[in-house]
Amino acid sequence: MHPAPSVILFTTLSGAGFGLLVFLGAGFPAVTGWVAFVFFAVAYVLAVGGLLASTFHLGHPERAMKAFTQWRTSWLSREGVVSVAALLVMALYGAGLVFQGEARPVLGAVGAVLSLGTVLCTAMIYAQLATVPRWKTWLTPVLFLALALAGGALLAGQVRAALVLLPLAGVVQLLWWLRGDRALARSGTTLASATGLGGGEVRAFEPPHTGSNYLLREFAFQVGRRHALKLRIIALGLGVVLPVVLLLAPGTHVPAALAALSHLAGVAASRWLFFAEAEHVVGLYYGRRGG
Amino acid sequence: MTALPDKTERKMGLVIDLDTCVGCHACVVSCKGWNTENYGAPLSDQQPYGADPSGTFLNRVHSYEITPDDGGAAQLVHFPKSCLHCEDAPCVTVCPTGASFKRAEDGIVLVNESDCIGCGLCAWACPYGAREQDAAEGVMKKCTLCVDRIYNENLPQEDRVPACVRTCPAKARHFGDLGDPDSDVSRLVAERGGFDLMPEQGTKPVNKYLPPRPRDSLQSAETEAQETWLEPVAGEAKGFIAWLDRALEKL
Numbered sequence: 001m002h003p004a005p006s007v008i009l010f011t012t013l014s015g016a017g018f019g020l021l022v023f024l025g026a027g028f029p030a031v032t033g034w035v036a037f038v039f040f041a042v043a044y045v046l047a048v049g050g051l052l053a054s055t056f057h058l059g060h061p062e063r064a065m066k067a068f069t070q071w072r073t074s075w076l077s078r079e080g081v082v083s084v085a086a087l088l089v090m091a092l093y094g095a096g097l098v099f100q101g102e103a104r105p106v107l108g109a110v111g112a113v114l115s116l117g118t119v120l121c122t123a124m125i126y127a128q129l130a131t132v133p134r135w136k137t138w139l140t141p142v143l144f145l146a147l148a149l150a151g152g153a154l155l156a157g158q159v160r161a162a163l164v165l166l167p168l169a170g171v172v173q174l175l176w177w178l179r180g181d182r183a184l185a186r187s188g189t190t191l192a193s194a195t196g197l198g199g200g201e202v203r204a205f206e207p208p209h210t211g212s213n214y215l216l217r218e219f220a221f222q223v224g225r226r227h228a229l230k231l232r233i234i235a236l237g238l239g240v241v242l243p244v245v246l247l248l249a250p251g252t253h254v255p256a257a258l259a260a261l262s263h264l265a266g267v268a269a270s271r272w273l274f275f276a277e278a279e280h281v282v283g284l285y286y287g288r289r290g291g
Numbered sequence: 292m293t294a295l296p297d298k299t300e301r302k303m304g305l306v307i308d309l310d311t312c313v314g315c316h317a318c319v320v321s322c323k324g325w326n327t328e329n330y331g332a333p334l335s336d337q338q339p340y341g342a343d344p345s346g347t348f349l350n351r352v353h354s355y356e357i358t359p360d361d362g363g364a365a366q367l368v369h370f371p372k373s374c375l376h377c378e379d380a381p382c383v384t385v386c387p388t389g390a391s392f393k394r395a396e397d398g399i400v401l402v403n404e405s406d407c408i409g410c411g412l413c414a415w416a417c418p419y420g421a422r423e424q425d426a427a428e429g430v431m432k433k434c435t436l437c438v439d440r441i442y443n444e445n446l447p448q449e450d451r452v453p454a455c456v457r458t459c460p461a462k463a464r465h466f467g468d469l470g471d472p473d474s475d476v477s478r479l480v481a482e483r484g485g486f487d488l489m490p491e492q493g494t495k496p497v498n499k500y501l502p503p504r505p506r507d508s509l510q511s512a513e514t515e516a517q518e519t520w521l522e523p524v525a526g527e528a529k530g531f532i533a534w535l536d537r538a539l540e541k542l
Contacts (some may be wrong), residue, residue, distance in 0.1 A: 001415075057410070057411070058408050058409050058410055058429075059407070059409015059410075059411075059424060059425075059428070059430055059431075060407065060408045060409050060429050060430065061408070063388065063407075063408045066387075066389070066390075066406055066408060067388050067408060067410070068387075069387075069388060070293045070386060070387050070389050073293045073384040073385075073386075074293060074384065074385055074386055074387045076385065076410065077387035077388075080387065125385075125412070128385070128416075129381075129385075129416055130381065130418070130492055131381070131415065131417065131418045131492070132415070187491070188491045189418070189489055189492065191355075193488075193489050193490070193491060194418075194488060194489050195353075195355055195370060195488070196486045196487070196488055196500055196502065197357055197503075198357075199357065199360060199361075199505070200357045200358045200359035200360045200361075200363075201357065201358050201360075202355050202356070202357050203355065203356045203357075203358070204353065204354075204355060204356075205354040205355055205356040205367060206354040207353065208316075208319070208351035208352050208353050208372075209348075209351065210344075211343060211344045211345045212343065213345050213346070213348070213351075213423065214345075214414070214423040214424055214426070215414075215420045215423065218411065218414065218415075218424075219415075219420070280415070281418045281492070282417070282418060282419065282420035285353055285372065285419075285420060286353075
């Protein structure tokens with residue numbers, strides 16, 4: 001799949017933003033006044049910034065409101081509805097903390113659940129697609145939730161939670177990669193099943209057109225194996241290992257900020273691979289091993 | 292709502308004969324011609340005369356080569372591919388705006404272009420590459436089964452079929468109701484062993500493909516008989532030719 005920068009930016013930033021909102025809604029850290037304002041501002045810049053970035057890849061962003069209508073069948077529509085609900089509820093909760101210095105735990109809990117729900121919906125948009133065997137697994141929502149919670153813990157300054165959640169996210173990420181590398185082969189979709197031709201080896205002889213097309217630009221991105229391995233090491237190193245080391249280092253604010261930045265860079269690398277390595281079965285028609 | 296209908300009254304679709312298709316791409320051209328001028332946004336081209344031409348097509352013809360396991364002659368199969376109007380169309384349910392829908396009366400999968408936000412998720416959900424987003428219009432384009440031809444009373448009866456079917460010079464494309472077991476297309480599918488593309492994806496495509504018939508084997512009794520005529524007639528070389536042969540061998 002083509003790794004579109006807008007979608008990578010969106011899922012990385014909004015994942016961390018909604019992860020932070022989960023912790024704020026649960027009352028960690030229990031802040032009020034100006035400190036609460038700064039925490040909520042960071043969460044909203046990340047979450048809303050991510051949502052806005054995602055509209056950049058639309059052909060008709062001016063019709064985006066229509067995407068709130070099909071929540072009964074579409075995970076993309078559900079993501080829109082749940083994210084707006086989460087942002088509204090958390091805005092009320094945050095206003096209580098900032099202006100009245102008063103926490104409304106029920107509102108916070110509802111906001112935290114909706115924030116988690118938003119990350120789940122984002123993940124399900126990908127996990128529902130049988131056309132991309134690497135994505136079609138329950139591990140995909142687990143991965144998105146684990147990364148969002150780890151990032152949220154870092155941003156919320158919850159060091160003990162982060163020291164548990166970061167390695168956990170790392171393990172889920174490794175499992176997701178290991179499963180993903182065999183997913184297309186296991187899916188049973190091959191050039192033979194795609195064309196229904198049998199009785200011998202089927203080979204793509206000639207594509208339908210000499211130039212490129214939408215399908216090849218969108219689905220047939222290929223990334224070198226060695227290149228991917230390096231990026232995986234970078235993603236895990238920046239996303240999990242370095243933040244853990246920084247959190248264990250002496251000092252408070254500077255290492256924590258560096259840990260959060262390093263983690264976001266690592267998640268962005270992981271998300272780039274999430275798309276770049278994903279093989280869409282339509283690639284088979286063009287004689288590619290997916291990709 | 293982008294929920295799929297439980298059942299459609301008819302299942303209009305195509306049957307494509309891989310045995311007959313000659314790979315002339317006439318269906319591609321007629322499809323582009325009709326659908327650029329009629330229903331919905333035109334099918335644009337980008338840099339049509341430039342260095343890197345590309346464009347939107349609703350129908351494309353691939354070519355595949357099969358080398359039979361039993362040692363038969365290698366075979367070239369031309370493979371036209373367009374929307375299969377699936378019964379369980381994954382492209383419809385993923386649509387966030389309700390722009391994509393499957394009609395309950397005839398099973399045709401369509402896009403209401405004025406509701407399409409161009410997110411591209413339906414194209415991601417389609418395993419067949421049947422949907423292409425138009426780069427000029429920013430909306431999703433797909434085969435409409437020429438919905439503006441097949442019911443069009445302004446056209447003569449013989450033209451009330453999809454443009455690709457009407458134009459095919461090899462009669463490799465057939466159009467009809469695949470939900471009716473007595474229709475011509477359903478009988479054709481039953482007789483020739485028509486099959487689904489990627490059945491494991493669970494999309495239940497309406498369009499069917501007819502398999503290519505096996506070609507003559509290279510190893511028939513006739514060719515074996517001919518092989519005896521191909522035995523070398525000259526024996527071992529002698530004299531100057533034999534010396535030249537040995538000399539060249541040593542070089």
